[in-house]
Amino acid sequence: MLIIDFVKEQRTFSPEEIELLLLVAAQIAIVVQKKTVEDTKSTFIATLTHDLRSPTIAQQKALEVIMTGKLGKSLEDFSEYLEDVYRINEEELRIINNILTVYHLESGMFRIKLALANIQAIINDTVRTMMPLAKEQEISIVQEVQSDLPEIVIDKDEIGRVIINLIGNALKHTYRGNKITVGANRQNNEIIIAVSDNGPGISEENKSKIFHRFPTEKRQIGTGLGLYLSKQLVEAHGGRIWFESEVGKGTTFYFSLPISHNA
Template sequence: MDVNPDDLPDGLVVADADGAVVCFNAAAARLTGREPGEALGSPLPAVLPLEDLDGRRWWQLTDPYGGLAISNGHPERNLLLPGGHEVLVSARYVRARARGPVRRVVVTLRGTEARRRTERSHAELIATVAHELRSPLTSVKGFTATLLAKWERFTDDQKRLMLQTVDADAGRVTRLIAELLDISRIDSGRLEVRRQRLDIARAVRRHVGAHLAAGEPDSRFAVDIAADLPDLWADPDKIDQVLGNLLENAVRHGEGTVTIEVRSASSPRDPGTPGTPGGAGEPGGPGEPGEKATTVTVSDEGPGIPEESMSRVFTRFWRGSRRGGTGLGLYIVKGIVEAHGGVITVERAPVGGARFRFTLPVGAPAFLA
């Protein structure tokens, strides 16, 4: 099968044994701003007048045709085109035999935008982690140092209060570390799902019960669970993370009644609410048509999410207009749902507020299929 160089996503420049350019694809033209017709037949240094970050001319420095006979090219590195335009460049020197003359120089070019975005994301993550760790660790250090230095001066009630604060802040640090580990696994595709038979109705009621025990009134929640739910095989701990995050967001940032609905679906493409924009009924949903699934919807009656922010809800560091938190929770929720082969969406609830819906294929083990 013939491959057209113009179909390649990266820039490709090939020079022959005399250093004349014989291939200059469309991506290379886009990155350099030079027309292919102008480049073909011209000397490689003239077509790609690259400099390193110290201002040295790259081809004079590396000398692919007259340099060391054992050199086979160079790995990807940042170089500069005229005007200071930065590109990622790698090169391969093709020889007919070991230590023989160079027959071709093959150069690939890539833009730096994707790497810059990754670097910014990593920098934001480090800054967020540093900020979130500083406050609880300062508290833990302060209270423990005070207790060690002045233990006899405090009453039992004062000691208990300080230790409770230390315990709460240590828990906050533990949760943050767990979030970071989840993000690492999600980004690398290594998030493990340990499927067990899961009673999703019981899990929902347990989370609601925890909020009631914490002081929320009964009237704050409306739970509607269908009677015909299929057996669901999922990772209980990870689905607990999903439910906990969605309910916590609805209680803390929403208003009015928080409604939790659990429904069966005839297939992941039919979540029981046909026609929902962006819902699991959209093409590209999990599983195969006809596979059973379970859909969980969590909605509130608060101000909701601005329309212009809907597309960013599940990205890292999204906090909307609210303050506090790492902004990582919904990113992790989406990663967990997708690791189960499911989908999660957000939209505006009919009575205002936000409505999150996630759909999980039943995920039955092969021996039960």
């Protein structure tokens, strides 16, 4: 029996009492931890719903315009709207695929599929994918890729996904009319890939949280999984990811990929 009396003077607890107190403390810790996980989950579901809801509404609107028939009956009459629907759909797929990969990573089901790949080709593909989004914001994407890069053994889809996440972030945080640079260079036994923007930069306060799952700062849009996932993917390749950012000047995200012995 433990008697916690609220007396001012100190008293010594018996070994049994200490054991009981430790047990109670452990139970409280479990409850607190559960609550944190629950809170994180609800925040995640809220942002996810928001992220998927907005593009779905945008698609719905575009489809409604097409269906009124006001634009005409032939494909050319509404092709612009169809392209919008397609592009928004791609965005949704990216969000969904990010979540799936995080789930696979965390449940130990994730496997990278390694093969010899060309970084220049991957960058070309990712830039092509992101171009419509960039055009819409009047942002240009400039490539600065060293011409004689060796091929490397990587999972080209997953590395493409990292670059797309970084370009996506840069687009989200760059002002209309600005440019984003995607570069790649060889440094010793690594290829360093860099995505730069001249947006608002990352505040000191947020710098330490940027690679966390669901960073806690107030965001307008985003599930907060992109950088977390990118870090996992880069590290699964034996690489590193980091950034340099200055408030008011812009941000550059870098990641390295080892050039394997067989390349």
